[in-house]
Amino acid sequence: EAQVTQNPRYLITVTGKKLTVTCSQNMNHEYMSWYRQDPGLGLRQIYYSMNVEVTDKGDVPEGYKVSRKEKRNFPLILESPSPNQTSLYFCASSYPGSYEQYFGPGTRLTVT
Amino acid sequence: GQSLEQPSEVTAVEGAIVQINCTYQTSGFYGLSWYQQHDGGAPTFLSYNALDGLEETGRFSSFLSRSDSYGYLLLQELQMKDSASYFCAVRPYGNNRLAFGKGNQVVVIP
Numbered sequence: 001e002a003q004v005t006q007n008p009r010y011l012i013t014v015t016g017k018k019l020t021v022t023c024s025q026n027m028n029h030e031y032m033s034w035y036r037q038d039p040g041l042g043l044r045q046i047y048y049s050m051n052v053e054v055t056d057k058g059d060v061p062e063g064y065k066v067s068r069k070e071k072r073n074f075p076l077i078l079e080s081p082s083p084n085q086t087s088l089y090f091c092a093s094s095y096p097g098s099y100e101q102y103f104g105p106g107t108r109l110t111v112t
Numbered sequence: 113g114q115s116l117e118q119p120s121e122v123t124a125v126e127g128a129i130v131q132i133n134c135t136y137q138t139s140g141f142y143g144l145s146w147y148q149q150h151d152g153g154a155p156t157f158l159s160y161n162a163l164d165g166l167e168e169t170g171r172f173s174s175f176l177s178r179s180d181s182y183g184y185l186l187l188q189e190l191q192m193k194d195s196a197s198y199f200c201a202v203r204p205y206g207n208n209r210l211a212f213g214k215g216n217q218v219v220v221i222p
Contacts, residue, residue: 099162106154
């Protein structure tokens with residue numbers, strides 16, 4: 001089954017404790033992206049990647065890091081999480097130039 | 113840059129028709145997409161307009177007018193399962209990013 005998976009699905013952590021949210025897709029998509037979703041603000045892009053070792057900032061990259069060492073994986077790293085990073089996070093993938101992105105199930109992160 | 117405006121909430125009865133509008137300000141884009149999201153779940157792709165005009169996919173239709181910087185999603189024969197948030201998104205020229213509107217929540221009542 002074609003899918004995008006994210007782990008963990010739910011995470012409660014404390015300020016300053018480094019964490020990684022994993023994202024993996026099995027559709028051989030070159031393009032992958034991370035979004036955060038907050039009430040009333042819609043989906044805002046954090047980082048995206050056009051291919052292995054090619055990443056770029058989205059609209060709200062501050063406080064986040066990403067890496068793309070393999071085509072299928074695109075982890076999101078929070079080196080020192082803060083409460084304003086409490087949000088719902090989505091990973092997505094697609095072929096370059098495609099208008100259809102496939103989203104993972106989401107990771108609900110709470111930073112206390 | 114780009115900004116997309118969508119009204120916030122619509123309530124309608126089963127069987128009715130709902131139109132969700134999307135106005136945008138962007139210098140140029142490849143097309144307008146629509147996504148559906150149920151209660152914080154994964155957004156799922158609904159439709160795409162590369163050209164001006166109406167695209168029909170079953171009960172859902174989407175329209176684009178580049179000259180008016182305007183598009184809409186039309187939901188017909190509403191069903192309870194259509195209760196969700198609907199987002200428009202554009203892919204600006206020169207990159208592969210999708211810029212999303214803030215979304216419009218549709219509540220379907222019996």
